Amino acid sequence: MEGRVEVYCGQGKGKTSCAIGHCIKAAGQEKRVIIVQFLKGKDTEEISFIKRLEPEVQLFRFEKYEKPYKDLNEEEKKEQDHFIFNGLKYARKVIDTRQCDLLILDEVLGLLDLGLIKPDDLVKLLSERDDELDVIMTGRSLPEELIAHVDGVYQIETVKES
Template identity: 85%
Template sequence: MEGRVEVYCGQGKGKTSCAIGHCIKAAGQAKQVIIVQFLKGKDTEEIDFIRRLEPEVQLFRFEKYEKQYKDLSEEEKKEQDHYIFNGLKYAKKVIDTRQCDVLILDEVLGLLDLKIIEPSNLIDLLKERSEELDVIMTGRSLPEELMDYVDAVYCIETMKES
């Protein structure tokens, strides 16, 4: 079966939750899932739950600091950028070695918003994937340059929040 590239984007909450739902479905079909998270800070409520899904679902985070990227000093951001690039290298290795059936790049689109990486970095990554690999990317916005490389884009917006 041919893999797909899907994007969950938008200003609303729940993009990561949608991706995790995809993970649970894939794991239920005996597929191997790898999640690489970016820009989350060290504490998110999803981590403990995801850890319970191992070994079918494996989570990799490349965070040095407890706080979120936007709250870091310029010096801390520089240091964190190094960890982010290690995360991207790891994602490339996962693609090259075909370590999984589903690869989630959580909040990778936020790296574009912050100008840490360029759309071409993600395009290169997507071009290298095997035809069977599903890739899911999350973040607030999807640049037009990536549109030709994705099969589906789901925009999550908040209609009402009390």
């Protein structure tokens, strides 16, 4: 079966939660799932839940600081950038070695927003994947030039928040 590339983007909350829903479904089908998470900081509520899904779902985070990237000072951001690039290298290794059936790149689109990577970097990463590998990417915005390289784009927006 042909693998799909899907994107969950938008200003609303729940993009990571959608991706985790796919993880649970895939794990229930005895598929191997790897999540590589970017920009979240060490302290997010999903972590403890995801840890309970191991070994079927494995979470990899390349964060040095407790707080999210947006809250770091310039020196901390520079240092964190090194860890982010290690996360991208790891994602490439996962793709090269076919370690999973579903790869989640959580908040990878945020790396584009920050100018840490270019759309071409993601296009190259996606082009290296096995035809059967499913990939889900999340983040706030999806550049036009990536749309041709994905199978589904789901816009999450907040209609009302009290």
